[in-house]
Amino acid sequence: MAADASTRPGRPGRRPGPTETREKILDCARRLFAEKGYDGASLRGIAREAGVDPALVHHFFGTKQGVFIEAMRFPIDPQAILSRVAGTRSRDELGVALAEVFLEIWEDPARRVPVLAMLRSAMTNEQVATMMRQFVSAALLGPVTEAFGIAPIRVEAAVGQLIGVAMLRYVLGVEPIASATRQELVELLAPTLQRHFDEG
Amino acid sequence: MAADASTRPGRPGRRPGPTETREKILDCARRLFAEKGYDGASLRGIAREAGVDPALVHHFFGTKQGVFIEAMRFPIDPQAILSRVAGTRSRDELGVALAEVFLEIWEDPARRVPVLAMLRSAMTNEQVATMMRQFVSAALLGPVTEAFGIAPIRVEAAVGQLIGVAMLRYVLGVEPIASATRQELVELLAPTLQRHFDEG
């Protein structure tokens, strides 16, 4: 079927059929924020990618920050992760469990994209950094510290190990860690994480 | 002494006295690249900070990339670090040595600034990421792998631990790791690094 002119951009007015544009914009926003970070991604770029006028983005989300906040909604549910990690395992298997959950997230595009966007944006934008700082403190440190009685600085050291490896693997793409299998990485990381949790 | 009008900007032509402007520009460039990353920092911002016309920046360094490359010259000398780490210690003290050297670099503003600039920029700029990838491969992985016979992926895991902690401490500023003393961090990190080097 030929592309109907009324569904293609170029003419003002509402498009026929149900509205799917809003979600498409958010999708493209997530992708671009993930690729270029908050400051690097542009409203106009997002609009272009979504096949939409920039003003429509503004109409839906108000400001650029509004787009970002909306796009970052529910990237991952910390509580779900926590119960995944804590659930069926004993404390001396925390390392393996954490490594596995972490890699699952990063290997699944649908979840990697918003996380990457958050990470990249936090590096150069102070407001996003604040968002992430609060997230790490409230959603990660608090619960883990309480649930397992591990010193916060040790949890952070473990989180640091994971973030650093993610940077080398997914952002910089340094070999050989970028091409390692998930299994290899679990074996590489799990004992290290476990070490952080066992001491002190 | 009142500020001589001829040494203040606002009038075209060469300023009297020896030329110190070039270095000042590079200094400001390093600072701004460190604060905002490559894309976030602007030639005009650098010029403003240095009290200089933007065209002068262009005159000295040609393009923005030229400024960056020049500003990133000799941030750290990998060979010096390597001999520091390798020099007087036995292999089972590698962890401590590496943690100490790493923290010394980050605690010294003169060396932290270019490293931060590199890290922030590599996150959002593909070209800088390529620079950093090559640096990590050639200057870090190669030598360490050869000198100590440690599997590259293990060296990368250790580097990942360090980078991740640096992000939490110096970029995001998450507590309590942001306020920990150098000594505390060495004790926290050294065994982990050592672990990566001992296995396999």
Add this chain to the structure above:
DNA sequence: GCTTAAATTCAACGCATGATGAATTCTACT
């Protein structure tokens, strides 16, 4: 079927950016 509201585009604003070429003032060399 009419009307209100939502979706969509157009046109435009003011601003910042990286880049360039020409003009001016000083230093360094002869």
Add this chain to the structure above:
DNA sequence: AGTAGAATTCATCATGCGTTGAATTTAAGC
């Protein structure tokens, strides 16, 4: 002393940005 060249600024260009207000088309509620 005179001159070549370096340092410095000015004015300007095209481009892309985030934002805004008005106009147009469709969908939903009555």
